[in-house]
Amino acid sequence: MTPSPEEVNAAMAQDGFSPYAGRSFPTQPFFGDTHLHTMTSVDAGTMTRLTQEQAFRFSRGEEVTTTHGLRAKLSRPLDFVVMTDHSEMYGLMPQLLSGNPDIIGTDTGRRWYEALTSGDDQVVFDTAMEIVASLSGDEIPIDSPKAIRHAWQDYTALADHFNEPGRFTAIIGYEWTSAGGDNIHRNVLFRGDASVANRTVPFSQFDSKNPEDLWAALAAFEEANNSDVMAIPHNGNLSNGRMFNLSNFDGSPLTPEMAEMRARFEPVVEATQIKGDGEAHPFLSPDDEFADFDTWDASNLNGTEVKTEDMLQYEYTREALKNGLKIESELGTNPFKFGQIGSTDAHTGLAAVQEDNFFGKHSGVEPEPNRWKHLVIEAPDPELSIYGWQQASGGYAAVWATENTREAIFDAFARREVYATTGTRMTLRFFGGWDFTPADAETRLPAKVGYGKGVPMGADLPLRDGDGAPTFLLAAAKDPYSGNLDRLQVVKGWLNADGTTGEKVYDVIWSGDREPGADGKLPDVGNTVDVASATWTNSIGSPELVGYWQDPDFDPALKAFYYVRAIEIPTPRWTAYEALRFGVTMDPEVPMVTTERAYSSPIWYTPEG
Numbered sequence: 001m002t003p004s005p006e007e008v009n010a011a012m013a014q015d016g017f018s019p020y021a022g023r024s025f026p027t028q029p030f031f032g033d034t035h036l037h038t039m040t041s042v043d044a045g046t047m048t049r050l051t052q053e054q055a056f057r058f059s060r061g062e063e064v065t066t067t068h069g070l071r072a073k074l075s076r077p078l079d080f081v082v083m084t085d086h087s088e089m090y091g092l093m094p095q096l097l098s099g100n101p102d103i104i105g106t107d108t109g110r111r112w113y114e115a116l117t118s119g120d121d122q123v124v125f126d127t128a129m130e131i132v133a134s135l136s137g138d139e140i141p142i143d144s145p146k147a148i149r150h151a152w153q154d155y156t157a158l159a160d161h162f163n164e165p166g167r168f169t170a171i172i173g174y175e176w177t178s179a180g181g182d183n184i185h186r187n188v189l190f191r192g193d194a195s196v197a198n199r200t201v202p203f204s205q206f207d208s209k210n211p212e213d214l215w216a217a218l219a220a221f222e223e224a225n226n227s228d229v230m231a232i233p234h235n236g237n238l239s240n241g242r243m244f245n246l247s248n249f250d251g252s253p254l255t256p257e258m259a260e261m262r263a264r265f266e267p268v269v270e271a272t273q274i275k276g277d278g279e280a281h282p283f284l285s286p287d288d289e290f291a292d293f294d295t296w297d298a299s300n301l302n303g304t305e306v307k308t309e310d311m312l313q314y315e316y317t318r319e320a321l322k323n324g325l326k327i328e329s330e331l332g333t334n335p336f337k338f339g340q341i342g343s344t345d346a347h348t349g350l351a352a353v354q355e356d357n358f359f360g361k362h363s364g365v366e367p368e369p370n371r372w373k374h375l376v377i378e379a380p381d382p383e384l385s386i387y388g389w390q391q392a393s394g395g396y397a398a399v400w401a402t403e404n405t406r407e408a409i410f411d412a413f414a415r416r417e418v419y420a421t422t423g424t425r426m427t428l429r430f431f432g433g434w435d436f437t438p439a440d441a442e443t444r445l446p447a448k449v450g451y452g453k454g455v456p457m458g459a460d461l462p463l464r465d466g467d468g469a470p471t472f473l474l475a476a477a478k479d480p481y482s483g484n485l486d487r488l489q490v491v492k493g494w495l496n497a498d499g500t501t502g503e504k505v506y507d508v509i510w511s512g513d514r515e516p517g518a519d520g521k522l523p524d525v526g527n528t529v530d531v532a533s534a535t536w537t538n539s540i541g542s543p544e545l546v547g548y549w550q551d552p553d554f555d556p557a558l559k560a561f562y563y564v565r566a567i568e569i570p571t572p573r574w575t576a577y578e579a580l581r582f583g584v585t586m587d588p589e590v591p592m593v594t595t596e597r598a599y600s601s602p603i604w605y606t607p608e609g
Contacts, residue, residue, distance in 0.1 A: 025451045026400035026417065030409060031425050032080035033059065033351040034173070034232055034397050035187055035270060035343035040085040040151065041175075042135055043347065045093025046128035048363040050349030052083050052155055056162040056170060059351050067363040072350055074357070075481060076425070078396075079404050080169035081351060083155065084187040087174045087202030088135050089142055091151020102147045109142050136180035140206040152201050156194035163193075165405045174202040176231070178209040181302035183238045186214060186231040186266075187343075191410040196227045210249040215261040230413060233269050234345070235278040236320070240300040241311030244320035244336060246327065254335070259327060262335040268413050271317045271340040271420045271599055272395040274353070274361045275301075279340070279420075279565070279599050280318045283309055288505050289521070290489075290567060293597070294392035294422075303379020303386075321602060322493040322501040325559045329495060339416030339458045339601030340563070342395025342423075353423040354481070355594065356534070358393040358574040365391070369582040372575055372590060389590045393574040394422035398598070400456065416458025416601045424482045424596040429475040430457040430564045432603040434464065436471035441548040446475045457563070458601040463608060469554035470605060474508055475546040476566045482596055483568040484541025486511060486525040490549055494560040505565075509547030512540065527570045531592045534572040534580040541569035561602040568596040 020027075038055045039045040049067045050058075058064045061077030085091075096103045096113055103109040115127035134141045156172050163170040172190040179185075190197045203217045211231075218229045236243030247254050271279050276296030285291040299307050313319045317340055324336030344351050347362040358367075365371045365388045377386040400417040401408040412418055419428050429446055433454025440449045450473050455461065461470055474488045487510035493503045507522045514523045528537045551562075573594040579586055586592075 019445065019448070023448070024402070025447060026402050026412070027447065029398045029400055029427055030079035030169075030404050031396050031398055032078045032082070032169070032409075033343050034082040034171075034189065034341065035084050035175070035234070035273065035345045036081060036349070036351050037085055037175075037345075037347040038083065038349040039093055040091050040155065041347065042086055042089050042092050043132045044085070044362065046131055048348050051094070052085070052158055055083060055349035055351075056081065056158065058349065060162065060168045064350075066348065066350065066359065066366055068366050068368075070366060072352065072359060074352060075354055077168070078351060080171060080399070080409055082171045082173040082187065082189055083159065084173045084175040085155070086135065086177050087204040088177055088206060089140065090148045090174065090202050090204070091154070092142065092147070095147055095151065100147060102144050103142060106142050106144070135177055136205075145201070149201050153194070153198055156197045160194045163406065166403060169404055169406055169409055171406055171409065172197045176203055176205065176214055178205040178211065179239075179242065181300040181304045182240050182242045183234055183236075183301040184211060184242050185234045186211065187234070188214075188218070189230050189232065189410065189413070191228040191407060193406070196225055199225055212249055212258055212261065215265045218265050219261070228410065228414070229265075230267060230410070231265050232341070233266055235270050235273050235275060236315040236317070237276050237278040237296055238301040239315055240305055240307055241314040243315055244323065245314040246323060254327065254331065256331045256333055259331050259333040259335040263333055263337055266338060267416050268339040268341050268418055268601070269317055269320075270343050272342040272392070272422050273345045274391050274394065275345060276392055277394070277422065278316055281312050281316050283312055284316060284319050285503065285505075290565070290595070290597070293595070294394070296386070296390070299379060299384040301377070303377065303381060303384035306384070318491065318493065318503065321561055322495070322503060325493070325495040325561070326499060326501060329499075329559065337604065339413070339418045340420040340599045341397035341418050342420035343397055344395070353393045353395065355393050355423065355572060355574045356577045360388070361391055367578065367581070369584050372578060372584070372586050389575055389586065392422070396421045396423060396425065398425070398428070417456050419457065419598055419600045421598040422596050424568060424598065425479040426482070426485070426566060426568070426598055427477040428564065428566050428598050428600055429473070430600040430603065431455065431473040432459075432461050432470055432562065434462065434466065434468060434470060436473050436548055438548045440473055441546050446473055446546060449473070455603060457603060459603060461603060461605045464556060469551045470562075471548065471550045472562065472603075473548060474564055475544070476598070477544040478568070483536065483571040484511065484538045484543055485545050486541055486567040486569050486595070487522065488545050488547060489565045489567070490562055491565055492551065492560060492562050494555075494558045496558065504553070506549070508549045509545045511542035511545065525569050527593065529570050529572055529576075529593050531572065531576050532580070534576040536569075536571050538569070557607055559607065560605045562605075563602040564600040566598045570595055
């Protein structure tokens with residue numbers, strides 16, 4: 001029987017005609033970079049000439065001219081960016097090169113200015129290296145609070161100018177750079193605008209090299225100004241065991257107070273960037289076939305100390321997440337309860353990490369025929385030096401926010417509803433709960449049921465309801481400019497009753513009609529890359545993958561976390577595009593194919609009691 005118009009109107013009024021009306025949860029991811037440098041940074045400023053204004057314009061989709069005269073533009077604008085120039089002698093290089101009296105009036109400033117404007121290439125290079133090295137010194141070479149405050153206020157005003165709520169977000173921030181080659185750097189982000197950020201100046205390693213003092217300074221700022229700030233640790237893979245170690249900075253046992261401070265101010269961690277991937281390492285995860293991805297593990301950041309295997313457990317996010325469960329059982333607080341993001345750490349002013357549009361770590365390795373073999377980081381031992389081809393073209397931070405504004409994006413970081421990508425802009429959803437069913441994965445609106453019956457990435461599972469194991473919804477859609485999806489995996493970590501930790505990677509949903517072999521491993525998806533022409537076909541893989549999963553090995557007595565790793569099919573690496581573009585032949589050791597990926601933030605389970 002056909003319903004009457006009155007019955008139709010009544011049904012529409014009761015259920016709501018639009019399925020999107022009344023929703024308050026995030027409905028789209030915003031992609032951005034929380035780690036970008038311009039000539040305002042002391043080290044970047046010795047090479048690049050791109051200003052903060054040019055970097056903002058580039059990030060929002062405008063074309064700029066690079067330091068070496070190349071035209072550059074993103075395929076798609078970013079949604080947000082954080083200009084994180086180094087806090088140490090903030091803004092020194094532009095003021096030094098312009099002959100600012102406050103800078104060249106000092107003995108060191110005058111000497112540096114005369115050397116950099118001498119026209120002697122070797123003198124310029126040697127001086128630039130001296131300036132870069134000064135970032136890690138014990139004494140500030142040029143102490144000019146007036147110049148720093150002037151540069152900081154110029155930047156915050158510029159960020160406010162480029163911040164367009166709803167279209168493009170310019171979050172105010174800076175980088176605190178400590179410990180020299182043992183990289184334990186942090187990017188500091190402000191939730192507020194220039195009127196708030198100008199109540200301080202960037203905290204630098206010349207104030208303290210101890211991250212605990214940074215957290216204390218951030219706590220004091222919040223209390224004095226009623227405005228939130230946070231710190232984002234860099235990729236830990238070059239810290240030689242210092243980023244996620246289990247002690248205080250001075251080597252003393254970790255205290256509950258310091259664990260709480262770290263958890264409070266560091267809700268997310270940079271898991272992947274140009275200087276390699278920091279999610280997992282094959283030594284730590286020998287059963288994980290995807291763990292060895294863009295691995296930089298020979299030494300610390302500047303090649304002054306060879307890395308040893310015992311350091312690795314304190315450098316990678318997966319192992320830190322496992323150790324966090326251990327610390328929580330001992331101290332009552334998990335200092336490593338963080339979400340995962342990617343960013344670039346580009347020192348070019350260009351947040352450009354799409355494989356066919358990669359502009360490198362610094363302006364000395366902009367696109368040109370031989371950059372694949374140029375030195376990126378020179379170490380005392382040549383065996384530890386980093387060359388152009390080793391740069392990873394990554395990554396970006398993806399944020400599930402209710403709108404594209406400073407406040408909404410900052411709040412998404414704070415609640416850890418974020419994920420890391422290696423440069424792809426795939427869409428990734430992950431929800432956990434106790435009541436999901438396979439039918440929930442059939443809906444075209446997985447977020448509606450996800451938020452309705454569970455919690456999103458970055459959250460804690462609700463208290464256990466009944467006797468079942470936790471259930472999860474996973475959903476991913478390909479980046480239209482990148483490869484199809486190979487598979488979605490769930491990475492689980494847990495704390496055993498004897499204090500040891502464990503991990504397992506589960507293939508949950510995959511493309512095609514493949515079946516796991518006798519060893520439990522899923523066969524490779526295949527490879528359609530034609531390296532010579534730097535092309536591939538999306539004739540394998542899937543444009544989207546949506547699935548349901550229930551933990552088959554759940555033990556309700558054990559603390560655990562779960563996160564999703566999404567893997568794309570093989571596509572050409574930036575080196576393949578470069579070889580084609582310039583008609584060069586690279587050494588056999590240079591990889592030409594990559595498998596882009598994304599890492600969600602975890603969902604944690606804690607036993608009752």
